[in-house]
Amino acid sequence: MSAVEAPGRPLARPAFRRLTAAWVCTNVGDSALYLMMAVWAKQLTGSDAQAALVFAVLGLPALLAPVLGHLVDQVSRRAALVVVNVVTAVVLLALLTVHSAEQVWVIYVVTFLYGCAGYATGAAQSGLLRDLLPDDELASANGLFTTIDQALRLLSPLLGTALFVAFGPGAVVALTSTTFVATAVILLTVRVAETPPNREEGPGYWDQLVAGVRFIAREPELARLTLVLAVGFGITGLTNVAIFPILDQALGLGAEALGVVVPVQGVGAVLGGLVAARVVRRLGERGAVVAGLLMLAIAMTGALVLTFVAPVPEPWGLVAVGLGLAVGGVGIPWVVVGASTYRIKVTPPELQGRTSAAMNVSFNLPQTVVTMLGAAALAVVDYRVLIAVSVVVLLGAAALGRAPLRSARPV
Numbered sequence: 001m002s003a004v005e006a007p008g009r010p011l012a013r014p015a016f017r018r019l020t021a022a023w024v025c026t027n028v029g030d031s032a033l034y035l036m037m038a039v040w041a042k043q044l045t046g047s048d049a050q051a052a053l054v055f056a057v058l059g060l061p062a063l064l065a066p067v068l069g070h071l072v073d074q075v076s077r078r079a080a081l082v083v084v085n086v087v088t089a090v091v092l093l094a095l096l097t098v099h100s101a102e103q104v105w106v107i108y109v110v111t112f113l114y115g116c117a118g119y120a121t122g123a124a125q126s127g128l129l130r131d132l133l134p135d136d137e138l139a140s141a142n143g144l145f146t147t148i149d150q151a152l153r154l155l156s157p158l159l160g161t162a163l164f165v166a167f168g169p170g171a172v173v174a175l176t177s178t179t180f181v182a183t184a185v186i187l188l189t190v191r192v193a194e195t196p197p198n199r200e201e202g203p204g205y206w207d208q209l210v211a212g213v214r215f216i217a218r219e220p221e222l223a224r225l226t227l228v229l230a231v232g233f234g235i236t237g238l239t240n241v242a243i244f245p246i247l248d249q250a251l252g253l254g255a256e257a258l259g260v261v262v263p264v265q266g267v268g269a270v271l272g273g274l275v276a277a278r279v280v281r282r283l284g285e286r287g288a289v290v291a292g293l294l295m296l297a298i299a300m301t302g303a304l305v306l307t308f309v310a311p312v313p314e315p316w317g318l319v320a321v322g323l324g325l326a327v328g329g330v331g332i333p334w335v336v337v338g339a340s341t342y343r344i345k346v347t348p349p350e351l352q353g354r355t356s357a358a359m360n361v362s363f364n365l366p367q368t369v370v371t372m373l374g375a376a377a378l379a380v381v382d383y384r385v386l387i388a389v390s391v392v393v394l395l396g397a398a399a400l401g402r403a404p405l406r407s408a409r410p411v
Contacts, residue, residue, distance in 0.1 A: 010137040010144070015190050019128065022186040023145055026085065026121075027152040029179030032160030033092075034058065034114075036172045037107055039164065044101045057108050061115035062365045068116060069123040069212055069357030073350055074197050077127040080120065082184045088117040089180035095173045122360055127352035130344050132192045139280040139341045146333040147273030154266040195349035212354025219346055222355075224401065225289060225339045226362045232293045232335065232397035234366025238390040239300065239328075241374035245383040250307040251317040264322035268329025276337040285345075288338030290401040295331025297394035299324045304387045336363075 010016045042051035061068075072080050091113050098106045133141055163171040216222050247253045247261075272292075280288045302324040306317070339359065347355045374386055 010133050010141040013132070015132055015192050016141065018186055018190045019125075019132070020144065020148070022081075022183045022190070023125075024148055024152070025179050025186060026183040027149055028156050028159075029176035030118075031152045031156030032163070032172055033176040035157050036160045036164050036169060037095075037111055039161075040098075040169050041104055041107055044098070044104050044107075046101075050104060054107065054111055056368075057111045058115045059364060059368045060112055061119050062361045062368075064116060065119045065123075065357035065361045066210060066212065066354065068120045069354035072120055072123040072127065072353035072357075076194055076197065077124040077131070077353070078187060078190055078192065078194065080124040081128070082187050084117050084120050084124070085180045085184040085187070088114065089177040089184070091117075092173055092177045092180070096170055098169075119357055119360060123353035123356040126340075126344055126356035127349060128190075128192060128194070130347070130349055130352050131194050135345050138344055139285075139337060140277040142337040142340050142344075143273055143276035143280070143333065146276060146336055147270055150266055150269035150273055150329075150333065154263055154270070197350065212351055212356075212358040215347065215351050215355055216343075216358055221286065222343060222346055225286065225342060226359055228289060228293070228397050228401040229335065229339055229359065230362040230366045231400070232296070232394055233363055234370045235390045235393040235397070236296065237367040237370030237372075238374045238386040240367075240371045241378055242303070242383045242386045242390075245378070246303060246307060246321065246387075249383070251321065253318060261318065261322045261325050265325035265329040268326030269332050270329075271326075272330035273333040273337070276333045279334050280338055280341060285338040285342035286401060288334045290398045292331035292334030292336075292338065293394055293398040293401065295334070296328045297391055297398065299328030299331075300387055300391045300394065302327070304384060304391060307384050307387070 011020070038051045038054040041047075041054050045051075091110060094106055094110055097103065129138065129141055160172050160175075163175060216226050243261075272295075276288065279291060283291060303321065306320050306324070343355055343359055344352065377386065
């Protein structure tokens, strides 16, 4: 997409408005549930490790993402979304059987299946957007979806927490299951001329399974963007590790301050999502990714400087950390929207699910691995070293994204 292309208006399309309503509905339940499951595991077992295991299990479906993307590419994407939402609603009801620590395994199983559903719906939605919207409306659509996602990540956990405290986990399960059923009903009303799935006999199953990865590797610009995402978002796993010593050692605030600064990052992400489509139109998809990475680097540089001028009088230390996270939050949607928009544009309809799954893995898996490595490194190196490494790697990823690419189409 060129920088001078006129903005599209996807909300003028009734089918997209209904798809947006479905996205809002499913995100209300999703954001209310995933934190509650970790809190519930902690409440049942009294173990921080058992609670943290919920997030680890939630990341495991990344290993199955190519399989899920392949399955979605073999069927109607709208039908896949409807079925996955209904099945997820039913699976969540298994949580109502959990009443003691001995049954915490049910939470882990449901969490794993829940994560699988997320990859499947993401892959299906990618194909549906490709069939529903022209190229000039994709950035606006992705920006809107990202904004909704980030806004509900601020609001829905409060709703989930209130229900959990007032009525117990069953109330949160009931809310989330209901929202998934409502999402399926809304999706049934979406009318779109879908590209027929390609079920013809072709290469072997393994070749079909990795076709999304192979397509990304053979499309130079998409390959570079995916690598930039893996490196740039992966290294932010060090932020997940360093934030605790920043708050505790540098500012003397304690880990509970995280509950204040994380919502501030969410506000930044909402603001970034609101202008993401404009940034893509102004800078192009690749430029938006680079700009987003630079915002993350600026945020981490500010955090590094703050650790050397500490102690900072209250509440200015907390304000400074919050502003830094907000700056980084602004950049996150630019990276996501820029990369996703370009991927949807250049990927053939029959490969949308598999390329979506492959790119989602590049978002999530490296960050999980780096977080674990950073947690181990924190025992032997100063936390400021981790922050400095993240700044250098983010700047390197931005430079890689900005470097000229021979024979690449302009983006």
